[in-house]
Amino acid sequence: MVEGWVEHPGGRHHGAHGAAASRSLDIEERNLLDFSQNINPLGVPAEAMEAARRALREDAGRYPDAGYRLLRDALASYLGVSSAKILPTNGGAEALFLAARGARAGGKALILEPTFSEYAAAARAANLEPVSRVTRSSEAGFRFDPAVLEDLDRVSLVFLCNPNNPTGDALERAEVLEVADRVLGNGAVLVVDEAFADFVPEISVVAEADGNLYVARSFTKFFGIPGLRLGCLVCANPGFVQRYQPSWPVNAVAAAAGTAAVSDQDFVDASVAEVTRLREELLQGLGALPGITAFPGVANFLLVRGPGGLSVRLARRGILVRGCEPFLGLGPEYFRVAVRSAAENERLLAGIREEL
Numbered sequence: 001m002v003e004g005w006v007e008h009p010g011g012r013h014h015g016a017h018g019a020a021a022s023r024s025l026d027i028e029e030r031n032l033l034d035f036s037q038n039i040n041p042l043g044v045p046a047e048a049m050e051a052a053r054r055a056l057r058e059d060a061g062r063y064p065d066a067g068y069r070l071l072r073d074a075l076a077s078y079l080g081v082s083s084a085k086i087l088p089t090n091g092g093a094e095a096l097f098l099a100a101r102g103a104r105a106g107g108k109a110l111i112l113e114p115t116f117s118e119y120a121a122a123a124r125a126a127n128l129e130p131v132s133r134v135t136r137s138s139e140a141g142f143r144f145d146p147a148v149l150e151d152l153d154r155v156s157l158v159f160l161c162n163p164n165n166p167t168g169d170a171l172e173r174a175e176v177l178e179v180a181d182r183v184l185g186n187g188a189v190l191v192v193d194e195a196f197a198d199f200v201p202e203i204s205v206v207a208e209a210d211g212n213l214y215v216a217r218s219f220t221k222f223f224g225i226p227g228l229r230l231g232c233l234v235c236a237n238p239g240f241v242q243r244y245q246p247s248w249p250v251n252a253v254a255a256a257a258g259t260a261a262v263s264d265q266d267f268v269d270a271s272v273a274e275v276t277r278l279r280e281e282l283l284q285g286l287g288a289l290p291g292i293t294a295f296p297g298v299a300n301f302l303l304v305r306g307p308g309g310l311s312v313r314l315a316r317r318g319i320l321v322r323g324c325e326p327f328l329g330l331g332p333e334y335f336r337v338a339v340r341s342a343a344e345n346e347r348l349l350a351g352i353r354e355e356l
Contacts, residue, residue, distance in 0.1 A: 013117050013326040027318055035337040035348055036322040037226065038165075038196070038301040041278065042271050044224040048261035052228070055256035064252045071255045075232050078262035079206050079217070087238035088258075090249045092195045092218025092231035093118050098241040099214040099233055100126035100157060103189040107156025112136075112148060114167060114327035116193065119159040128156060134329040142167040142295055142303070149179065152186040161193045162203060166324055166336040168297020176205045184212050191216060195231075196299035198222035198268070199275055203298075209234040221300070222271065223261040228254035275300050279339045285349045286337075291356055300339045310355060311335040319351045 025032075068088045076083035089095040100109065100122040109123030112135040120130035136142040142164075149158070160179060163170035171179070176192060183190040195218040197204045209215045215234040220226040230250060233241065250258075261267070279302065286294035286304060293305040303324070309332070311323040324334035337348060 025315065025318070032318050032320055033344060033347060034320045035340065035344075036320045038221055038299070038336075038338045039226060040222050040224045040271055040275065040300060041340045041344075042224070042267070042274060044257075045261050045264040045267040047264055048223060048225070048257040051260035052225075052253045052257040055253045059252040059256065062252075064248050064250065064255055066247060068250060068255060071250065071259050074259040074262050075217075075219075079204075079234065081206055081209065081234055085209060085234050085236065085238065087233040087235070087242055087245075088250045088255070089231045089233055089245070091220060091229040092193070092216050093122075094245070094249060095216035095218075095231045095233040096159075096191065096193060097122045097125055098245055099189070099191040099216055099235070100128060101241045101244050102191075102212065102214055102235070103128060103157035105156075107188075108154050109157040109159065110148075110152070110155050111159055112144070112161070114324070114329040115159070115161045116165045116195075117326070119161075119193075122159075123157065126157075131155070132328055136164065136167050136169065137329065138295075138305070142169050144169065144171055144175075146179070146182075149182050152183070152188060155183075155186065155188050157189045157191065158183045159191050159193065161195070163196045163200060163297065163299040165196065165299075166301070166322065166327060166330075166334075167303050168295060168299055168301060168336075170200060170203050170298045173203050173205055176203070177208065180205070180208070180213050188212065189214065194218075195221060196301075199272060199300055200298045201272070206234050210236045219258050219261065223258070223267075225254070225257055225261070228257055230254045230258045275339055278342060278345065281342065282337070282339055282345045282349075285345065286352075289349070289352055289356060292352065301336050302339070303334060303336050305334050306352070307356070308332045310352070313355045314351055317351050317355070319348060321348075 072083045072086045105127040108131045109128040111119045111132045123130040133148045135148040189212045191214045206215045218231045295303045322336035324330040325332045
């Protein structure tokens with residue numbers, strides 16, 4: 001078994017396991033073709049990269065602005081909300097952990113599987129009991145089943161990933177608001193994780209964040225800066241959960257890069273258009289391979305079903321995909337692939353073709 005599919009501490013599991021796979025396979029990480037982490041194939045906006053370099057030269061010797069005024073204003077403008085509702089965070093993951101603090105401790109946190117593994121960890125950190133329910137099945141094309149919300153007894157919090165990772169499906173904005181009505185009507189908190197909503201902005205409910213509706217955003221995937229760790233939590237009262245956040249959670253380089261990135265509307269528009277085109281081409285290419293089923297998605301990745309062990313065989317060829325065996329409701333025959341450049345996507349298809 002290639003190292004890197006194992007769980008992280010606390011029952012968490014992720015893609016982006018290039019370093020571990022590199023050690024296991026004895027291949028330099030730079031020579032691996034990594035489809036396990038979902039990063040915008042357009043890379044980092046040029047102005048954001050320059051802002052990061054400038055901040056490293058000029059701002060590394062002093063503390064960031066504790067209030068992050070410039071960053072908050074830029075994020076608020078990008079998201080179309082008041083800056084008073086913006087809490088900058090150390091990546092989208094920290095936003096999830098903080099949002100969980102908005103629920104009453106001691107209750108249950110409902111996790112709608114298969115989905116992102118950080119939700120259970122965030123729930124436990126907030127003294128909530130994680131409870132998983134499979135709400136997306138292959139038989140239904142991984143469409144969300146709202147029947148899982150019929151019993152919310154003792155549920156204090158519900159996590160909803162939209163678009164959902166790793167299945168790639170998404171609820172329409174109106175459907176999310178219907179979920180919110182049901183959850184909030186039961187007195188629970190709803191946390192909507194919109195880590196990939198930049199690729200399909202019309203589904204976002206960030207403008208409705210209020211009361212017990214929290215929206216977590218990540219700026220690392222769409223703007224190509226996962227190593228800088230930048231996200232935000234949008235909620236009615238950031239000060240309530242900020243009590244649980246360390247001071248200066250966002251470093252000066254990440255803050256500068258993020259401020260510049262979200263101000264580049266040309267990059268945003270080009271990314272949505274190009275990723276849509278590349279995703280559809282990759283979906284068609286995968287669908288043409290014998291024994292492979294690719295499920296449609298709306299973000300910068302696709303869920304795929306193929307022969308068992310295919311993800312390990314691809315890794316031995318230097319092509320990393322996200323093995324999905326740890327996800328509840330999936331299994332060893334499932335894997336997730338990022339949408340990369342046309343040439344890189346073709347290398348993936350060629351590798352799969354040779355392993356079938």
